[in-house]
Amino acid sequence: MSNVALGGLNKSFGELAVLDNISLEIESGSFVSFIGPSGCGKTTLVRVVAGLETASSGSVLVDGAPPAVARSHKRVGLVPQQPGLLPWRTVRANAHLLLDVNRAANPPDAANPNTLLREVGLGDFMEAYPHELSGGMQQRVALVRALSLHAPLLVMDEPFAALDEITRSEMRSLLNQLVEGRGVTVLFVTHNISEAIALSDRVIVCSPRPARIVADIKVDLPRPRARDIDDEPRFVELCADVRHALHGAMRP
Amino acid sequence: MKRHSIAPLAGIVIFIGLWEGFVRVFHVRKFVLRAPSSAVNYLWKFRTDYLEAAWVTVQHSMIGLLLALLIAIVIGALLASNRFAERATQPILVLVQVVPWIAYVSSVVLWLGSGTAPALFMVTLVCLPAFVFATVDGLRSVEPATLELMSSVNASRREVLWRVRLPSAAPTLFTTARFNVGLALAIAYYVEGANFAKEGIGAIGRSAASSSDRFAADRLWAAVFSIAVVGISALLLLSLLERSVLHWHAAQRTERP
Numbered sequence: 001m002s003n004v005a006l007g008g009l010n011k012s013f014g015e016l017a018v019l020d021n022i023s024l025e026i027e028s029g030s031f032v033s034f035i036g037p038s039g040c041g042k043t044t045l046v047r048v049v050a051g052l053e054t055a056s057s058g059s060v061l062v063d064g065a066p067p068a069v070a071r072s073h074k075r076v077g078l079v080p081q082q083p084g085l086l087p088w089r090t091v092r093a094n095a096h097l098l099l100d101v102n103r104a105a106n107p108p109d110a111a112n113p114n115t116l117l118r119e120v121g122l123g124d125f126m127e128a129y130p131h132e133l134s135g136g137m138q139q140r141v142a143l144v145r146a147l148s149l150h151a152p153l154l155v156m157d158e159p160f161a162a163l164d165e166i167t168r169s170e171m172r173s174l175l176n177q178l179v180e181g182r183g184v185t186v187l188f189v190t191h192n193i194s195e196a197i198a199l200s201d202r203v204i205v206c207s208p209r210p211a212r213i214v215a216d217i218k219v220d221l222p223r224p225r226a227r228d229i230d231d232e233p234r235f236v237e238l239c240a241d242v243r244h245a246l247h248g249a250m251r252p
Numbered sequence: 253m254k255r256h257s258i259a260p261l262a263g264i265v266i267f268i269g270l271w272e273g274f275v276r277v278f279h280v281r282k283f284v285l286r287a288p289s290s291a292v293n294y295l296w297k298f299r300t301d302y303l304e305a306a307w308v309t310v311q312h313s314m315i316g317l318l319l320a321l322l323i324a325i326v327i328g329a330l331l332a333s334n335r336f337a338e339r340a341t342q343p344i345l346v347l348v349q350v351v352p353w354i355a356y357v358s359s360v361v362l363w364l365g366s367g368t369a370p371a372l373f374m375v376t377l378v379c380l381p382a383f384v385f386a387t388v389d390g391l392r393s394v395e396p397a398t399l400e401l402m403s404s405v406n407a408s409r410r411e412v413l414w415r416v417r418l419p420s421a422a423p424t425l426f427t428t429a430r431f432n433v434g435l436a437l438a439i440a441y442y443v444e445g446a447n448f449a450k451e452g453i454g455a456i457g458r459s460a461a462s463s464s465d466r467f468a469a470d471r472l473w474a475a476v477f478s479i480a481v482v483g484i485s486a487l488l489l490l491s492l493l494e495r496s497v498l499h500w501h502a503a504q505r506t507e508r509p
Contacts, residue, residue, distance in 0.1 A: 052400060071406055078404040084397045088419050088500045101407035101415065129500050149405070 002063050002075065002153040002185045003028040004049055009058035011044055012210075018044045020210035022058070026202075028152070031179060031186045033196035035242065036206030037250065043157050045211060046187045050076050050155040062153060070153065074098070074105040077146030077184075079156040083138040085130040091117065092126040095144045113148040120144055120174060136167035140174070147178065154179075154186045160195065172198050176225045193246075197221070197238045198229055205245040215245035291473035301456075302478045308452040310482055312368065312440035316375025317432055320383050321425070323376065328387025328421075329413060338388065345381040353378045353439060361446045371443040371452070378439055379432040386428040390421025423501050426494045433486050441479055453479050 004026040011019040018041040026032050034042040047053040048060055051067030062070040070076050077098075085094045095113035099106055117126060120140045130138055139159060146154060160168045172195060179186055190196050196203045197219055205215040219238055221229060229235055268288050274280070275287040295302055331338040357374060364370040394416055402412050444454025445461075453475050460471035498504050 050404060052404060071404060074405045076404060078401055080397045080401060082395075082397050084395060084401055086398070086416065086419070088422075088498075097415075098401070098405050101402060101411040102405050105406065131500065131502070 002070070004153070004185065004187070005059070005061045005064075006049070007059040007061075009045075009048065009060060010056045011041070011048060011053070012056050017210040019048070019055070020207075020212045022211065022213060024204065024213065024216075026185065026187070028185050029183050030201045031188065031199055032202045032204060033188045033190055033200040034204050034206060035190055035193065035196050035246065036211060037208050037246070038191055040206050040209050041211035042189050042206050045206075046155050046157060046189055049153075049187060050078055052078075072105060074102065074107065074149050075151050075153060077149045077151035077154045079142055079146045079154065079159045081158045081161055083130075083135075083142035085138055085141055087130050090127050090129060091122060091133070091141055094130065094141050095148060098145055098149055107150050109150055111148050111150050113144055116144040116147055117141075120178070134167070135163055136171060139163065139171060143175070143178070147182075152184060154184055156186065157189045158191070159188075160192075161190075168192075168195070173225075173227050175199060180224050193239050193242050194230060194235075196242065197235055198225060203238075203242055205242060205249060207249040214249040215242070217241055217245065286469050286473040288473075288477075291470055291477055294467070294470035295474035295477055298474070302453070302474060305451065305453045305456055305475075306478050306482055309437070309440050309444065309454065309479065310486075312371040312444065312452060313375055313433075313436040313482075314486065316372045316440065317379055317429070317436045319372065319376045320379035320432070321429070324380055324383030324387050325418075327380075328384050328391060329417075331384070332388050332391040332417070333409070341384075345384055348377060349381040354442065357439075357443060358446065361443060366446070367451065370446075371440050374443050375436045375439045379436055382428050382432060383425070386424040387421055390424040391417040393424070394420045423498060423503065426490070426498065429490055430487065433483065433490065437479060437483050437486075453482070 004024070006022050006024040009019055009022040010017070022045060034045060036042045044053060048055050049062065049067060051062075051071040060067055062075070067076070086097065089097065092114065095117055099110055099113070114126065117123060120143065122137060122140060122144070125133065125137065130141070133141070139162075142159065146156075160171050163171060176199060186199075188196070188199060200219050203215075203217045203219060204213055205217065206212065207214050217238065221232065221234060221238070271285075272287050272289055275285055327341070331341060353374060357370075360374055361370045364373055391413075398416055399412065402416060407415075440452065441454035441457065444452030445458030446454075457472055457475035457479075460468045460475060495504055
């Protein structure tokens, strides 16, 4: 489990300001979604936390240390928007990829990717190649690849954006199932309101670029989350809250 | 499937048949063009000589090709990570690629003498640029998201090179190798014929072309036939290798003739 602390974070690419004075405390073991209009900078925000981008000013701490330290200890599991599987590796080998490199930093309690693959329903596809899988299955491999690090922090950048609606809701409950009880902190970027509510303990609403935090909404739905959580009145209320905050942020 | 494997064979049979018929019907002068049957007869009669010569040519061309590939991978890996070095090297490589090798090959033979050394040197040198360009392009063709994934766990440059970049370069390298096979054979054949060397198919071809006895044409066309067999075998082997190494690649997935 990781806690993440952001203090007065600013980021600009040349003239273009992307993040505007972001301060945030994320307690360990929580699932936090970042939602905002596309191009607002939410992806940049989580990339800074993952150590893939450096802040222009302000502080970022992952478990009290800079992101580069967390990265070098393989304490960040990345799930990108595209699964990014290597076409010449089998499902099994793709799931092992992150454990195969920089081995010195492998945690002693790294999860067995084979077990995880079975857990996400890919037990019969271990020797298959990525081109033989559907988009949803590919993204499940990407999920296993990140989880196998046993990293206390998962950074997921719109991982289900390219999937169809049915696969998407399946992936949603699979992710809940995988994360609940694993005690991992998750930063999740999305532009889908119901996805954010169904998965998160907390939803951070961002303004258009440069991203500011305009709302910080606590999701007080019980865990484990039921598959049909979407039908609960409280779920609908929370969706409305997020939508209002988003609309408020869109107004000049 | 059956039909597919018969098609290329049928093409060759028809081609040879037309050739044979053309030579017989129009009584083409002996030295200009031989009927395939008489060249093949001659080839069969002196098969051990031609086999020995072919083996020499195979070594010259294929070892040269392999050397070019290995050197190109090393150079390519260096260039792919350094834009300045790439810009500085490019004119040299382009020069080697565009200046016809046949224009300066005699100087190289004069310098390195006859036999294996100039053949290997020329094949390696001339096949190098295309391999280097293919390596650089291939190494760079990796998706940024994949590189990011690797850097999210601090994978070293070497790990990225071996596990991601080089496999990504394999398809372009195979395509380039197909082009280079023909080039390598032409160079090996020519250099073997230069400077009175006595080994290789090129040596037989050259001596046949410059003599006027009544079997000269047969000797020449038997040489042409044997280098054709070497070339086709090399391409077939390359295809088999490609199919097993690149089975994951889109181009290998559809049924091919």
